[in-house]
Amino acid sequence: MTSLEFQSPSDSLTPLMRQYNAIKAQNPDTVLLYRMGDFYEMFNEDAKIASKVLGLTLTARNHGGAEDVPLAGFPYHAIDRYANRLVKAGYKIAICEQTEDPKNAKGVVKRDIVEIITAGTATEDNFIEEKSNNFIVGVVSASDALGIAICDLSTGLFEAEQIPKDMLGEELVRIDPAEILLAGEEDNPLSADVKNVLPQALVSRYDAWKFEHDIADKYLCAHFGVATLSGFGFSAPGAPAAAVCAAGGLLAYLKEQKKNDLRHIVALSPRALSSFADLDPSTIRNLELLRPMHADDEDGTLLWVLDKTSTAMGARLLRTWITHPLRDIGAISERLDCVAWLKADVFVKGEAELFLRQIADIERLIGRVAYERANARDAAALAKSLAVFPRIVKLLSAAPSLSLVEAGTSLEGFDPLVESVLTTIVESPPLSIREGGLIKTGVSAELDEVRSATVNGKKWIASLQESERSRTGISSLRVGYNRVFGYYIEVSKANLGSVPENYIRKQTLVNGERFITPELKDMEAKILGADEKCAALEYDLFVALRSTIAAQCAAIQKAARAIALLDVYLSLAKAATEYGYCRPVLAESADLAIREGRHPVVERMLAAGDQFVPNDTDCRALDSQILLITGPNMAGKSTYLRQNALIALMAQMGSFVPAASAQIGVVDKFYTRVGASDRLARGQSTFLVEMIEVANILNNATDKSLVLLDEVGRGTSTFDGISIAWAVAEYLHEAQGRRPRTFFATHYHELTELALLFPRIKNLHIKVKEWNDKIIFLRKIDQGSCDHSYGIQVARLAGVPKAVIIRAKEILANLENMEFSPDHKPILARHREAKKSAREAERFDVGVQLNMIDSMKGEIIQQLLDLDLNQLTPLDALNLLAELKKRAGEIPE
Numbered sequence: 001m002t003s004l005e006f007q008s009p010s011d012s013l014t015p016l017m018r019q020y021n022a023i024k025a026q027n028p029d030t031v032l033l034y035r036m037g038d039f040y041e042m043f044n045e046d047a048k049i050a051s052k053v054l055g056l057t058l059t060a061r062n063h064g065g066a067e068d069v070p071l072a073g074f075p076y077h078a079i080d081r082y083a084n085r086l087v088k089a090g091y092k093i094a095i096c097e098q099t100e101d102p103k104n105a106k107g108v109v110k111r112d113i114v115e116i117i118t119a120g121t122a123t124e125d126n127f128i129e130e131k132s133n134n135f136i137v138g139v140v141s142a143s144d145a146l147g148i149a150i151c152d153l154s155t156g157l158f159e160a161e162q163i164p165k166d167m168l169g170e171e172l173v174r175i176d177p178a179e180i181l182l183a184g185e186e187d188n189p190l191s192a193d194v195k196n197v198l199p200q201a202l203v204s205r206y207d208a209w210k211f212e213h214d215i216a217d218k219y220l221c222a223h224f225g226v227a228t229l230s231g232f233g234f235s236a237p238g239a240p241a242a243a244v245c246a247a248g249g250l251l252a253y254l255k256e257q258k259k260n261d262l263r264h265i266v267a268l269s270p271r272a273l274s275s276f277a278d279l280d281p282s283t284i285r286n287l288e289l290l291r292p293m294h295a296d297d298e299d300g301t302l303l304w305v306l307d308k309t310s311t312a313m314g315a316r317l318l319r320t321w322i323t324h325p326l327r328d329i330g331a332i333s334e335r336l337d338c339v340a341w342l343k344a345d346v347f348v349k350g351e352a353e354l355f356l357r358q359i360a361d362i363e364r365l366i367g368r369v370a371y372e373r374a375n376a377r378d379a380a381a382l383a384k385s386l387a388v389f390p391r392i393v394k395l396l397s398a399a400p401s402l403s404l405v406e407a408g409t410s411l412e413g414f415d416p417l418v419e420s421v422l423t424t425i426v427e428s429p430p431l432s433i434r435e436g437g438l439i440k441t442g443v444s445a446e447l448d449e450v451r452s453a454t455v456n457g458k459k460w461i462a463s464l465q466e467s468e469r470s471r472t473g474i475s476s477l478r479v480g481y482n483r484v485f486g487y488y489i490e491v492s493k494a495n496l497g498s499v500p501e502n503y504i505r506k507q508t509l510v511n512g513e514r515f516i517t518p519e520l521k522d523m524e525a526k527i528l529g530a531d532e533k534c535a536a537l538e539y540d541l542f543v544a545l546r547s548t549i550a551a552q553c554a555a556i557q558k559a560a561r562a563i564a565l566l567d568v569y570l571s572l573a574k575a576a577t578e579y580g581y582c583r584p585v586l587a588e589s590a591d592l593a594i595r596e597g598r599h600p601v602v603e604r605m606l607a608a609g610d611q612f613v614p615n616d617t618d619c620r621a622l623d624s625q626i627l628l629i630t631g632p633n634m635a636g637k638s639t640y641l642r643q644n645a646l647i648a649l650m651a652q653m654g655s656f657v658p659a660a661s662a663q664i665g666v667v668d669k670f671y672t673r674v675g676a677s678d679r680l681a682r683g684q685s686t687f688l689v690e691m692i693e694v695a696n697i698l699n700n701a702t703d704k705s706l707v708l709l710d711e712v713g714r715g716t717s718t719f720d721g722i723s724i725a726w727a728v729a730e731y732l733h734e735a736q737g738r739r740p741r742t743f744f745a746t747h748y749h750e751l752t753e754l755a756l757l758f759p760r761i762k763n764l765h766i767k768v769k770e771w772n773d774k775i776i777f778l779r780k781i782d783q784g785s786c787d788h789s790y791g792i793q794v795a796r797l798a799g800v801p802k803a804v805i806i807r808a809k810e811i812l813a814n815l816e817n818m819e820f821s822p823d824h825k826p827i828l829a830r831h832r833e834a835k836k837s838a839r840e841a842e843r844f845d846v847g848v849q850l851n852m853i854d855s856m857k858g859e860i861i862q863q864l865l866d867l868d869l870n871q872l873t874p875l876d877a878l879n880l881l882a883e884l885k886k887r888a889g890e891i892p893e
């Protein structure tokens with residue numbers, strides 16, 4: 001027996017492959033980018049993924065095993081581009097670098113993972129959007145609540161909260177994370193919920209024990225260097241324990257992924273969910289706050305209209321504000337005061353804009369500094385931005401709100417830092433911090449000395465050409481440099497005879513030869529040694545400077561928030577001026593009174609020459625709580641519904657609104673059920689989705705909520721649809737404590753009869769005109785119901801044959817005559833009159849059961865009656881008898 005027969009498969013692998021397999025085994029769920037010299041290589045399944053996602057050629061090589069190993073790779077300098085594409089495609093990538101100089105390696109070069117990049121943990125500019133946060137959210141279940149922690153690694157934002165379980169969907173849609181981290185394994189019951197709400201987000205998992213309260217608490221305390229989390233508002237009795245679990249687990253995960261201390265995460269802030277109005281997920285989608293419903297309309301969102309920010313920080317904050325309308329009138333008014341101030345003071349507005357435009361994304365720059373990723377350009381950009389602060393401080397000292405004045409003070413005190421950065425770093429520093437050329441003269445005596453040695457050496461070499469020419473008499477002699485041979489003296493073929501003795505031949509060319517001399521090589525060693533020394537000194541000086549900046553991380557983050565705040569106010573002031581918005585008046589009522597309201601987005605999207613027709617709204621808890629809006633398709637019903645919600649939402653985020661005047665009773669929850677949103681891909685029929693949303697509204701809306709219902713019931717048959725829509729309207733009118741302001745658009749003309757029975761339901765319609773066989777949409781809202789639905793007119797316009805049109809009119813007239821019962825009550829309401837008593841309502845289920853029994857019996861009888869005995873064989877007869885007996889046995893007693 002030979003020793004070979006005892007070899008296990010791994011023994012036969014090359015040492016390199018064994019190293020690869022060991023590293024891969026520690027990170028099985030990643031695509032491992034394995035550094036080999038100037039390339040990143042991927043093996044096995046990873047190579048196949050890379051070839052598919054990145055379009056790289058898949059090759060195979062034998063590494064000692066039984067089979068060839070699939071292989072794909074790319075040059076190291078293309079890392080950003082390729083890594084970005086893998087992350088965008090939803091993969092986690094592990095970057096494995098050579099951790100020792102191959103020259104010093106004994107055997108296989110040492111390698112290690114230096115970073116794992118996922119959608120939610122990417123921080124570099126080319127991975128993430130400038131104008132939105134890149135969030136990772138940790139979610140953990142704790143008895144009857146959920147702990148949620150949110151982090152944007154690129155900015156250091158870190159917040160946590162505890163929420164009721166049924167708020168998960170709403171919170172996730174509102175936060176819109178790129179990655180969601182759950183505790184434990186695949187079987188975590190939250191997995192399905194999370195996938196259902198955000199199918200695009202990457203779901204990652206991490207050790208469950210890291211989310212346990214005591215461990216999480218200790219971990220966070222150690223990170224922040226505090227004895228308790230009470231300073232952050234998380235350790236007081238009754239504080240949200242689940243929030244700490246989520247935050248501790250998330251931070252541990254991030255540090256492990258990034259192999260970094262994450263010193264730029266300087267605080268854990270409580271996320272005050274209760275201070276924001278609820279926005280259910282369908283409201284965020286349907287009101288097109290951040291994303292258009294149809295991906296091809298790139299614009300068309302509220303964010304698009306309002307975003308006139310000058311900095312990336314402002315753009316990100318505005319985005320957050322749009323999905324976080326406030327509830328507290330005091331806080332809203334303070335924001336409105338700031339917008340009003342900037343809107344009114346043209347000088348301040350102009351100056352503020354001028355200054356803001358000079359400010360880079362300092363929030364992410366300081367992140368890079370603390371993360372030890374910043375280069376000299378980043379440091380210089382940061383310092384130049386901080387240098388603008390004093391002028392902003394001056395502007396803000398006159399601000400009308402305490403929070404803006406305070407924001408101003410957080411911009412003070414950076415002068416020494418600015419000074420030290422700008423006096424250290426050269427005007428246009430290079431990208432690399434390892435190759436020198438970034439530190440100014442006069443910063444370090446040692447550096448200056450080494451530099452002057454280089455300069456002198458280079459001068460000596462520069463003069464060498466002249467001196468050698470005159471010494472040898474070869475006028476074409478040339479001194480040059482290349483990376484392989486260093487400095488050399490080049491002499492053409494014709495002059496080789498005049499080459500002096502001390503020249504040493506180094507290289508033969510087609511037209512001449514290259515030489516060196518011992519003096520030239522001595523000088524070269526001095527220069528190159530000095531260059532290397534300079535680079536090393538400059539690197540050290542820069543790293544020291546970067547640490548000095550990093551020490552001010554918390555203060556710079558605070559300043560960045562102040563800049564963002566000013567930028568958002570300025571953006572809202574500019575939108576208000578440009579588009580003619582008014583300042584809304586907020587009240588603790590349940591009314592909504594808007595004069596000449598407009599849809600902020602539709603009015604911006606109209607074709608040139610078209611005018612948006614403004615409309616009034618008078619929705620009052622006591623007499624017009626439910627507005628039922630009828631009108632033909634395309635009349636403008638949806639637009640009217642949405643504009644009212646958008647105006648209220650804009651007001652509560654602190655913006656002026658598109659109206660002549662607006663009085664808004666603060667909305668606690670916004671609900672929307674608009675159109676037929678199709679989630680068939682997730683196994684839910686359109687109608688089921690519609691009913692889930694309706695159920696959510698009926699179960700959770702309060703007297704202070706605002707509800708938009710657009711064509712409820714459309715997803716089922718007409719009779720079902722009308723019945724459901726009717727019952728929903730009745731419920732919203734009658735249920736104690738659940739009487740939200742409601743805008744109900746419908747093409748079911750029958751529903752207008754609701755207003756005959758319920759005092760707080762009012763009919764509105766959108767006026768249209770028939771003229772020369774055409775329908776003209778006037779877009780004007782008016783009292784009362786639409787006289788008819790114009791469906792038949794549209795059919796006529798479409799060229800449907802005249803006979804069909806005439807017959808349709810006849811049938812319509814018949815149907816309309818049946819609308820009222822003989823005692824002139826709307827037919828739809830009759831059932832209600834008959835079933836008023838609670839006892840009858842309780843019996844409803846029994847009634848359904850009885851109906852079912854009757855129908856089962858009826859089917860059996862009908863089958864017997866339909867039988868043709870002459871056609872039946874004895875065997876068929878026996879089988880049939882057996883079947884009927886079986887079915888009779890299934891009928892409940």
Ligand code: ADP
Pocket residue numbers: 602611612613614631632633634635636637638639640779
């Ligand atoms: P409906 O819901 O009644 O079918 P929409 O609200 O979708 O109608 O409106 C159809 C189109 O009419 C909109 O896309 C918009 O271009 C235009 N429109 C709606 N309301 C107005 C208005 N008040 N002024 C001008 N154009 C409007």
